[in-house]
Amino acid sequence: MLSGNLAIKTFRHSYVTRTSTKFASAAVSRNTQPIMDHQTQDSKFQYDELFENEIMKKRKDKSYRFFNNINRLAHEYPLAHRAKESDKVTVWCSNDYLALSKNEEVCNAMIKSIEKYGAGAGGTRNIAGHNKLTINLESELATLHKKDAALVFSSCFVANDAVLSLLGQKMPDLVIFSDELNHASMIIGIKHANVTKHIFKHNDLNELEEMLKMYPRSRPKLIAFESVYSMAGSVADISKICDLAEKYGALTFLDEVHAVGLYGPHGAGVAEHCDFEQHRVNGINKLKTVNVMDRVDMITGTLGKSFGTVGGYVAASQRLIDWVRSYAPNFIFTTTLPPSVMAGAATAIRYQRSNIDLRIQQQKHTKYLKDGLRRLDIPVIPNPSHIVPILIGNPDLAKQASDILMNKHKIYVQAINFPTVARGTERLRITPTPGHTDDLSDILLEAIDDIFNELQLPRIKDWERQGGILGIGDSNFVAEPNLWTESQLELTNDDLNPNVKDPVINEVAVSSGIEIE
Known part of the structure; x- marks a missing residue:
């Protein structure tokens, strides 16, 4: 197994070799063939015309994006101001699910870190960006998911791309099975893996199994999926996917980006929530019995949503994390997150x-x-999660609905259009937080009812007359129960194991590299 330094040298050596060979071939070509000089004969390529045509395509198919100037206020959450500080709106679509970006303990940890260590990391982990705050954060993440180790990236988009592409590069015979609603970061990672792939219908495990059956158990395989799918709020059956993985000899890659902080007694995600009571009783200690979180090979997550900061990570076995740390260019050649971000994220997790x-x-x-x-x-x-997707079904009307909420009702809910969701399923995506109290919800409900009346948007009964869509107005649709049971919703902080309060977390050795004795 190569160390980080040797991996870098190997990567650069291969690049230099390829580059030198290319230039050498070019030199031979120059010595044997005349070179045509078209410099004064051809007109310049019309770059701006290409850019403008591509932008116009976006405008015509209604997928052009408009960004709202939203400045969330730390001391007036969930309020934000627009361009003028006097123009305030209530934010209903942030992924800062627990509002920890404004938490006093988190902010103080970041301020103290800046005062002591400055603003930036100073470079990549290999050069100047490795420090005790990095080690501490990765140790917290490993403990959260009850894995041997974790590795932090600049974002979970980068983490997903790095891990999936590396698996493909190192296992050329790998076959990847991907849920059709997987996030763009996973799609890009699978594309960069450049291996055989199969896309199965969303949460359709029968189709997944039929695809797995196509290959011998000895061939390397990986199932890539999410726990909570952010635009519909649907949830994967992690346990059954693990059953299939074990039956057909596959690795499992689980993205918990929209679940960490929100599910499980300690916020480790849906995998933890599957064995809720056992984890609650054990606290930070690993379970002695087989559980879903243990059965998942790789768990990726974000620091930028429920944990209120920025960054991404992967948690897995020590051997797998050391391998990614040693070989993934997305990790090796990327500047480390600032110390303040590391400190804030670790505080948010605790x-x-x-x-x-x-x-x-x-x-x-x-x-x-x-x-x-x-x-x-x-x-x-309908879904069993915290996502509230209101179906509009038309890109123009979705944009109008968002604009009316903002300008008339001082409520910010962004319209979600293609390519984030399929055409004809455009929606408003609402995400309540602990600060969105019932009185604020009543204001929002009145506003949404108003825009449905003003724009004459289809309601449930209208979709029912059309035969239903996405579980709305479909008489045959069976809704899943909410992930949180009524008894779980009656728990308090006092019902947690005392060992979760300010625990002493052992340092993860692989963060710095494993010494061979």
């Missing part, structure tokens, strides 16, 4: 781990809102 009430408040506010929308006959794509 804080939310011992505060189950944050998760419970978020879930209760989501339930209150979904119940209110149902009473108004507003079409919400």
